[in-house]
Amino acid sequence: MISCLLVEDQTLVRLGLANLLNLSDEIVVDGQAQNGVEALQQLEHRDFDVVLLDMRMPELDGLGVLTALQKRACLAPKVLIITTFEDCDVLVEAMALGAKGYVLKSIELEELIDAIKLVVAGGKVLQPALTDYLLQKQIAPQVILTAKELQVLKCLSLGMANKSIAHALNNSEGTIRNHVSNILAKLEVKDRTQAVLKAISNGLV
Amino acid sequence: MISCLLVEDQTLVRLGLANLLNLSDEIVVDGQAQNGVEALQQLEHRDFDVVLLDMRMPELDGLGVLTALQKRACLAPKVLIITTFEDCDVLVEAMALGAKGYVLKSIELEELIDAIKLVVAGGKVLQPALTDYLLQKQIAPQVILTAKELQVLKCLSLGMANKSIAHALNNSEGTIRNHVSNILAKLEVKDRTQAVLKAISNGLV
DNA sequence: TTTTACCTATGACATCTGTCACTGTTTTTG
DNA sequence: CAAAAACAGTGACAGATGTCATAGGTAAAA
Numbered sequence: 001m002i003s004c005l006l007v008e009d010q011t012l013v014r015l016g017l018a019n020l021l022n023l024s025d026e027i028v029v030d031g032q033a034q035n036g037v038e039a040l041q042q043l044e045h046r047d048f049d050v051v052l053l054d055m056r057m058p059e060l061d062g063l064g065v066l067t068a069l070q071k072r073a074c075l076a077p078k079v080l081i082i083t084t085f086e087d088c089d090v091l092v093e094a095m096a097l098g099a100k101g102y103v104l105k106s107i108e109l110e111e112l113i114d115a116i117k118l119v120v121a122g123g124k125v126l127q128p129a130l131t132d133y134l135l136q137k138q139i140a141p142q143v144i145l146t147a148k149e150l151q152v153l154k155c156l157s158l159g160m161a162n163k164s165i166a167h168a169l170n171n172s173e174g175t176i177r178n179h180v181s182n183i184l185a186k187l188e189v190k191d192r193t194q195a196v197l198k199a200i201s202n203g204l205v
Numbered sequence: 206m207i208s209c210l211l212v213e214d215q216t217l218v219r220l221g222l223a224n225l226l227n228l229s230d231e232i233v234v235d236g237q238a239q240n241g242v243e244a245l246q247q248l249e250h251r252d253f254d255v256v257l258l259d260m261r262m263p264e265l266d267g268l269g270v271l272t273a274l275q276k277r278a279c280l281a282p283k284v285l286i287i288t289t290f291e292d293c294d295v296l297v298e299a300m301a302l303g304a305k306g307y308v309l310k311s312i313e314l315e316e317l318i319d320a321i322k323l324v325v326a327g328g329k330v331l332q333p334a335l336t337d338y339l340l341q342k343q344i345a346p347q348v349i350l351t352a353k354e355l356q357v358l359k360c361l362s363l364g365m366a367n368k369s370i371a372h373a374l375n376n377s378e379g380t381i382r383n384h385v386s387n388i389l390a391k392l393e394v395k396d397r398t399q400a401v402l403k404a405i406s407n408g409l410v
Numbered sequence: 411t412t413t414t415a416c417c418t419a420t421g422a423c424a425t426c427t428g429t430c431a432c433t434g435t436t437t438t439t440g
Numbered sequence: 441c442a443a444a445a446a447c448a449g450t451g452a453c454a455g456a457t458g459t460c461a462t463a464g465g466t467a468a469a470a
Binding site: 009011012013015017019020084105106107108109112156157158189190191194196197 | 214215216217221222223224311313314361362364366396397399401402
Binding site for chain 1: 426427428429430
């Protein structure tokens with residue numbers, strides 16, 4: 001039997017999925033968590049063969065869990081991300097942080113069970129729908145913003161003007177203008193509005 | 206026993222939820238549909254006490270189903286919307302289209318069962334989290350944009366510059382500037398970026 | 411019919427925005 | 441250590457943005 005920790009914030013989805021998996025005779029969900037914090041607590045106490053991890057959660061999200069797990073690399077469990085298409089912008093980050101697979105909640109039950117077995121066996125899983133998505137993304141390679149730029153971008157996406165941002169971040173307006181200019185270049189957009197739109201749709205903020 | 210049609214596109218969620226509800230001794234999910242079209246087909250063949258309806262679906266979404274059901278008003282079944290917080294902008298529309306209740310997927314199982322019973326009994330259900338949301342909306346009374354303004358706002362939220370919008374809508378740039386100015390005043394914001402953010406969060410676009 | 415609201419347009423104006431070139435300081439990294 | 445990034449700053453500039461006053465045309469409502 002494959003022992004499995006299920007991390008998902010929506011109670012109905014979590015209970016339902018746990019039930020379904022437990023009906024199979026190969027997988028047993030013997031741990032559940034509503035958010036990243038709970039998940040890490042459970043993982044301290046005992047080991048699981050695999051962690052089914054949702055991305056969007058309160059308290060600590062999927063990426064947070066992955067980051068935390070990386071720090072104790074030796075005994076990191078296999079992680080299979082199971083989430084919605086809306087959250088798949090972070091696919092690359094998640095895999096970079098050590099996730100072994102990434103499937104959508106729209107997956108069929110049998111496929112999911114196969115994916116879990118594959119991951120436990122040491123494989124990697126990516127749904128066809130996602131590989132297409134990846135291809136599209138890789139044409140426009142990963143944008144890397146510096147910490148400061150990300151800070152400014154967050155201000156932008158709050159609708160702040162350069163002057164306000166300068167005041168908020170204790171910089172001159174000119175400096176903020178430079179940062180904004182660099183952000184626009186990196187995001188390949190022409191003005192702050194487009195930057196905000198791109199940031200939102202890419203989950204950068 | 207309350208007979209129930211469950212309409213939800215994500216297979217795992219649907220099967221899981223159906224299982225959970227069937228475990229109770231008051232509710233039986235004896236119909237399932239993956240989208241609005243399938244739901245309407247099922248409803249032609251037979252009656253259900255209640256329809257559990259997801260909002261965001263392929264083919265035909267929740268609002269579409271409600272609209273279709275309204276047209277044969279006499280034998281419209283009770284509808285309980287069960288969806289995510291992201292889709293709750295359409296709450297008012299859904300209720301106006303005859304939905305008897307609106308709950309989030311984050312609801313607890315027992316609460317959901319209670320909600321279903323309440324709806325079948327002729328009541329209406331709104332989760333506390335949603336009533337708060339409604340209040341917020343009503344404090345900032347409905348902004349009324351003219352058709353043209355809405356058109357311009359949509360362009361804004363695509364990240365277009367005034368010149369582009371002017372070109373796209375066959376107007377002078379000055380005219381567009383005037384429209385933008387009026388939009389900003391009506392939305393009570395200071396620049397186009399804030400306008401776009403507000404438009405998005407209020408579902409105006 | 412008169413009024414009202416909407417769409418269109420122009421010109422002038424102040425301000426904001428984004429770019430560029432150039433100069434530093436500090437921190438990270440090879 | 442030396443090179444490379446990241447960060448902060450200035451000044452000058454072009455162009456975009458938003459405001460205001462003003463005004464003509466059209467369509468719907470009173």
